[in-house]
Amino acid sequence: MDNSAELLETEGDYSLIRWFGRKFPGVLIQGDTLSILIDILAEARELLNAGDSEETKFVLGDLAERLGTVQSSYETMMKKAGIELPY
Secondary structure (H helix, E strand, C coil): CCCCEEEEEEECCEEEEEECCCCCCEEEECHHHHHHHHHHHHHHHHHHHCCCHHHHHHHHHHHHHHHHHHHHHHHHHHHHHCCCCCC
16 A cells, blocks of 8 residues: 655645545644644533533534634645645
């Protein structure tokens, strides 16, 4: 199996990577950023389990905003690379 990849674009903390054999590239998220996203999700779960629905909504809104930023960067990089979105 060929594990080679091609760096297509970079924007902020994210990079657009095309793995050999894949039709569409993916977005690389740095490990520290991934850890933050997982921590936010874990916090939301704890708040939900504690019955704090208002704070859960706030934390999930933060997570959605952060993931939206990742998606926006992905879409911008795809456009710069001249590749149609897979969705």
